[in-house]
Amino acid sequence: MDKVHLPKGDMWAVHKFGGTCVGTSQRIKNVADIIISDDSERKLVVVSAMSKVTDMMYDLINKAQSRDDSYISALDAVLEKHNSTALDLLEGDDLASFLSQLHHDVSNLKAMLRAIYIAGHVTESFSDFVVGHGELWSAQMLSYVVRKNGLDCKWMDTREVLIVNPTSSNQVDPDFLESERRLEKWFSQNPSEIIIATGFIASTPQNIPTTLKRDGSDFSAAIMGALFRARQVTIWTDVDGVYSADPRKVSEAVILTKLSYQEAWEMSYFGANVLHPRTIIPVMRYDIPIVIRNIFNLSAPGTTICRSASADVDGQNLDSPVKGFATIDNLALVNVEGTGMAGVPGTASAIFSAVKDVGANVIMISQASSEHSVCFAVPEKEVKAVAEALQSRFRQALDAGRLSQVAVIPNCSILAAVGQKMASTPGVSATLFNALAKANINIRAIAQGCSEYNITVVLKREDCIRALRAVHSRFYLSRTTIAMGIIGPGLIGATLLDQLRDQV
Incomplete structure (x- = not known):
């Protein structure tokens, strides 16, 4: 049988869905609908664990190493969350296959957590291995739902593909050469037009499980975009895009339809809810645009982050040099x-x-x-x-x-x-x-x-x-100057003047 080579380039579109996007069975169905409706030739989808699951996994590790017996009931809660979600989404052989894998994984986790409980401490790699199960389960469930619609779809445990080198600053650097080699091998064994991949998790060169740390799933999507030389990477979230300022603090803030890589980098460094700066690095190498979209408002165009960006805001071409x-x-x-x-x-x-x-x-x-x-x-x-x-x-x-x-x-x-x-x-x-x-x-x-x-x-x-x-x-805001005079300001006029002064 001929070896299947991985095609790369514009035929691939990368999507990333965070925990909120796959937080319930209905939301997982919505994600599947978005994947199905994308008319790209090939699709790579990166998913996080279901909403709150990563926190639940860290919590049961902390309980186990503190020798708190409630880690057992905490693990049961994780099992029940995924069990009930699978019952809503799947049926027949798909349901039986997923639940068998789920119960097998939970049985292994119970033994690992028992070992942590006895030892009273946990290594980072052990912790990363336990925590990564949330992504494994969400990716498997989503792949079953997409396949149920008659589409060619496989799921990927990115620990088999994505290789990173831990650094001294609690970060990781992707090993692109080794990751490309492993991706070619994986695809030759699992050729598919739609791949559902786990976010957040990876492996070291020694095949030890690790994570991509803060905002890891966004980083996963950017790295995958670079490995596949994708046409674009879409980050699905719960906001309409990147705002000109925090809308909770500035009610007049507007959606920025375009940002350059450098502008997004600067804004994210200074606390704007855009992307972690390191997420932008992999896609910059190949000029792959990142699009921020709202999964709960599909009509919103979102924000495109690319090499150069005109000051285009809500369809208007503003001359403001400040984005x-x-x-x-x-x-x-x-x-x-x-x-x-x-x-x-x-x-x-x-x-x-x-x-x-x-x-x-x-x-x-x-x-x-x-x-x-x-x-x-x-x-x-x-x-x-x-x-x-x-x-x-x-x-x-x-x-x-x-x-x-x-x-x-x-x-x-x-x-x-x-x-x-x-x-x-x-x-x-x-x-x-x-x-x-x-x-x-x-x-x-x-x-x-x-x-x-x-x-x-x-x-x-x-x-x-x-x-x-x-x-x-x-x-x-408007550059138009309005001259206004108030004659004999009483209570109302004085209040108006106070409001104008406060907003200057």
């Missing part, structure tokens, strides 16, 4: 200053080496050109350890007066303005700072990369939402 605004709360600003810093090589290295040693994450850095001071933002929960480490590291310099202080400014937030056109548009910074000044917002620190894709400011936490609304309205 969106994002915020990060619960930060503290650390300021290290002193005349002894100027012109001394290695000072910045010593500062951030001390920060690294306590495992803190630096969100933003700003340095005066005089080299007299360096300030940076860290999560508030980490600032105490950072300050103590810096005080210890620079004790001699502080005592000698070469450094004047290591100061902590708590209760801060970051506001970032993001847009690729900012680099070629004069006056963006002036407009941003003018909007903040008119809103009576005090800026504590400023940073801008030389790429000019974002301008970042640090503010008081209590000013953050007001600042976000002020800059958003300046860049996104």
